[in-house]
Amino acid sequence: MPKCTINGKEVEVKDGTTIIEAMYGKDGEWPEGKVAHYCWHPGLSVAGVCRLCMVEIEGNPRLQIACNTMVTEGMKINNTSEKVKDAAKWGLDFHLINHPLDCPICDQAGECGLQDQYMEFGKYNPEMAEKKVKKHKVVDLGPTVVLDTERCILCSRCVRFTDEVSKTNELGIFNRGDRSEIGTFDGVPLDNKYSLNTVDICPVGALTSKDFRFRQRVWYLKDAETVCNGCSTGCNVKVYFNREGFFRVKPAYNPDVNGYWMCDEGRDLYKFVNRENRWLKAKKRTYNGIEEMMPGAAAKDASFAVKSLGDSVALVLTGQYSVEEYESIVSTFANDLKSKRIYHWISNPEKANDFDGLLLRGDKNPNTKGLQQVLQKHGVNTNWADLLSAISSGAIQTVVVAGPENQAVYADMKDKIRDLSKAKNLIWLQTGRNHDLEALTGNVWLIPMKSYVEKDGTFVNHAGLAQKFKKTTTVVSEALTLTEASDLLAGKQLVIKPETNVFVESEKPADRVTVEHRKKNEFVFRRGTL
Amino acid sequence: MSVVQKNTSEASKWYLPGIMTGMGITFRHLVSNLVDNLTGKKKMITLNYPEEKHEYSPRFKGNHVLTVKKDGSLRCTACMLCATNCPAECITIVASEHEDPTVEKYPVKYEIDILRCVFCGFCEEACPVDAVRMGPEWQTPGLNGANFNYGIEHLAYRPQLKGGIATHVDDEERHKAGI
Numbered sequence: 206m207p208k209c210t211i212n213g214k215e216v217e218v219k220d221g222t223t224i225i226e227a228m229y230g231k232d233g234e235w236p237e238g239k240v241a242h243y244c245w246h247p248g249l250s251v252a253g254v255c256r257l258c259m260v261e262i263e264g265n266p267r268l269q270i271a272c273n274t275m276v277t278e279g280m281k282i283n284n285t286s287e288k289v290k291d292a293a294k295w296g297l298d299f300h301l302i303n304h305p306l307d308c309p310i311c312d313q314a315g316e317c318g319l320q321d322q323y324m325e326f327g328k329y330n331p332e333m334a335e336k337k338v339k340k341h342k343v344v345d346l347g348p349t350v351v352l353d354t355e356r357c358i359l360c361s362r363c364v365r366f367t368d369e370v371s372k373t374n375e376l377g378i379f380n381r382g383d384r385s386e387i388g389t390f391d392g393v394p395l396d397n398k399y400s401l402n403t404v405d406i407c408p409v410g411a412l413t414s415k416d417f418r419f420r421q422r423v424w425y426l427k428d429a430e431t432v433c434n435g436c437s438t439g440c441n442v443k444v445y446f447n448r449e450g451f452f453r454v455k456p457a458y459n460p461d462v463n464g465y466w467m468c469d470e471g472r473d474l475y476k477f478v479n480r481e482n483r484w485l486k487a488k489k490r491t492y493n494g495i496e497e498m499m500p501g502a503a504a505k506d507a508s509f510a511v512k513s514l515g516d517s518v519a520l521v522l523t524g525q526y527s528v529e530e531y532e533s534i535v536s537t538f539a540n541d542l543k544s545k546r547i548y549h550w551i552s553n554p555e556k557a558n559d560f561d562g563l564l565l566r567g568d569k570n571p572n573t574k575g576l577q578q579v580l581q582k583h584g585v586n587t588n589w590a591d592l593l594s595a596i597s598s599g600a601i602q603t604v605v606v607a608g609p610e611n612q613a614v615y616a617d618m619k620d621k622i623r624d625l626s627k628a629k630n631l632i633w634l635q636t637g638r639n640h641d642l643e644a645l646t647g648n649v650w651l652i653p654m655k656s657y658v659e660k661d662g663t664f665v666n667h668a669g670l671a672q673k674f675k676k677t678t679t680v681v682s683e684a685l686t687l688t689e690a691s692d693l694l695a696g697k698q699l700v701i702k703p704e705t706n707v708f709v710e711s712e713k714p715a716d717r718v719t720v721e722h723r724k725k726n727e728f729v730f731r732r733g734t735l
Numbered sequence: 736m737s738v739v740q741k742n743t744s745e746a747s748k749w750y751l752p753g754i755m756t757g758m759g760i761t762f763r764h765l766v767s768n769l770v771d772n773l774t775g776k777k778k779m780i781t782l783n784y785p786e787e788k789h790e791y792s793p794r795f796k797g798n799h800v801l802t803v804k805k806d807g808s809l810r811c812t813a814c815m816l817c818a819t820n821c822p823a824e825c826i827t828i829v830a831s832e833h834e835d836p837t838v839e840k841y842p843v844k845y846e847i848d849i850l851r852c853v854f855c856g857f858c859e860e861a862c863p864v865d866a867v868r869m870g871p872e873w874q875t876p877g878l879n880g881a882n883f884n885y886g887i888e889h890l891a892y893r894p895q896l897k898g899g900i901a902t903h904v905d906d907e908e909r910h911k912a913g914i
Contacts, residue, residue: 309812419831424819
């Protein structure tokens with residue numbers, strides 16, 4: 206455990222720690238002051254090509270790069286001296302020699318490493334009189350990524366990513382000198398399940414995502430952290446949104462779950478959250494035809510088909526809701542409605558344990574474990590075949606279904622809708638639109654639900670790790686959570702339940718003024734009668 | 736508060752002399768203006784408004800114009816700096832990928848809600864490529880139901896512009912100069 210001094214402060218680090226790692230802090234908070242860098246990334250190997258992370262080490266006549274110098278006992282490191290600042294400044298000038306200043310049409314503008322570091326370390330007047338080297342622009346690298354080689358500063362982060370993390374080795378640096386370019390071999394597209402991580406780690410706008418390209422400027426977007434609901438890994442993600450909807454998803458660092466990365470599939474999951482793919486009004490279908498109403502009113506309206514029917518009401522749950530919601534609806538069914546017919550809809554049981562070795566899992570539900578735990582807690586042990594036979598025998602009259610948010614991964618959606626619609630009354634709670642459901646005949650209530658970014662909750666991932674997430678924004682304000690729907694279906698009024706908010710601890714002191722006490726205080730008591 | 740006593744004297748009831756004095760001034764100006772105009776001594780100050788219009792200087796910040804390139808296509812690169820800078824939030828831009836890789840990004844929709852616009856000229860100032868300017872045109876009345884959401888067709892190619900206003904910025908030249 207060598208001890209070193211960084212900017213006059215003594216720090217003890219592990220053996221084999223580089224200077225930049227010692228200065229990076231736990232999660233990039235740079236407690237000892239920021240070090241300019243492009244090529245170094247905490248999740249990748251050291252390349253040492255950008256030459257920007259220069260620090261001064263006492264006793265060493267020249268500046269050293271922080272990313273490839275190990276901390277040794279008694280090392281005295283300084284990165285605040287004029288010499289260091291000068292090195293970063295003119296290092297940046299060399300990076301920008303051939304950079305095209307595309308900022309107005311560059312998607313990275315606003316979150317660009319070059320812009321940020323120019324404002325922090327640069328602020329020089331460029332002294333290059335030479336013409337810029339022209340390279341390839343708008344290179345189609347594959348189905349997800351577009352490359353602009355002029356903007357590239359050859360930090361090689363993306364090359365190292367395909368080499369070390371995705372292990373697909375598509376990218377490389379071609380040519381020499383100032384004609385060097387990132388590229389792929391002819392006919393080999395950048396096409397792997399993690400390709401969009403290269404866009405995230407690109408410090409400039411050289412790699413841009415086809416999906417996000419030109420859709421928004423980043424300064425119009427807000428971000429919020431949540432948990433991905435794409436599969437049972439439960440990656441920590443940042444969603445980017447504004448009042449027009451959600452636009453992209455990026456990974457958030459969590460060493461216990463996903464590290465710095467996420468898969469490309471998860472990045473598409475903002476789409477079903479957006480308004481155009483959502484049910485906005487509830488639909489009630491009876492023999493009179495379709496009636497549109499507000500979701501809460503529809504849930505109240507449907508409650509007559511649920512209340513006081515006892516065991517002839519069945520509940521079907523998918524693994525895409527939070528633990529708190531399961532707890533609420535299962536206890537409502539088990540305790541208030543006295544129905545033990547609660548079923549778990551498993552979409553692809555044969556693939557449930559698939560794993561690709563990095564992040565992607567076959568179980569496409571974020572909270573299968575959580576649902577199982579809740580069902581186990583309430584002693585529910587049922588199987589799907591019972592449900593089907595009970596529906597066909599007429600023992601079940603009403604089926605309440607908490608449908609999936611991400612319908613794309615539910616390949617059996619059509620079959621299940623057909624099976625379940627044989628019941629007399631079908632109450633389907635779901636976020637997204639579905640044409641098969643809208644085409645159903647018979648007594649059907651289609652009630653819009655809130656999606657995973659619109660509510661607080663907990664997901665339990667494949668390893669049993671419970672991750673809490675907070676509401677990010679509201680897309681469909683009228684939609685219900687499963688908790689609200691269960692209350693309304695059971696005929697109860699909606700109330701704010703402070704104990705269900707697991708994130709805000711109740712710090713309210715008890716009211717010390719009792720009613721008797723108030724009565725003695727004439728002024729307080731009489732004030733109410735004025 | 737100042738309290739002014741109403742003049743209730745007998746003399747004040749005779750209003751005709753006052754009116755005559757006023758009319759006299761009017762007639763004096765009418766005659767002198769007519770004489771001046773006919774003899775060419777001085778130009779008439781007033782305009783016959785709907786037929787004659789006052790021309791503002793070219794620097795006047797009136798209705799917006801989107802400039803065009805030499806080939807007539809839009810100069811705008813849809814960088815959205817004007818929309819970002821706009822204090823009235825009256826500019827709506829939807830960007831898209833151009834089939835020509837040298838253009839790369841262009842606006843498929845560029846709308847200015849002229850009724851929200853405060854004519855501050857910040858859009859013009861923010862534009863890095865001289866794509867949006869404010870012209871001398873300022874009288875744009877409309878009947879009921881007229882469209883005041885000006886789109887690309889109006890902003891760049893309205894008949895008054897006679898095929899569009901070209902900018903002095905030329906992409907080809909910039910590219911050759913290594914910018």
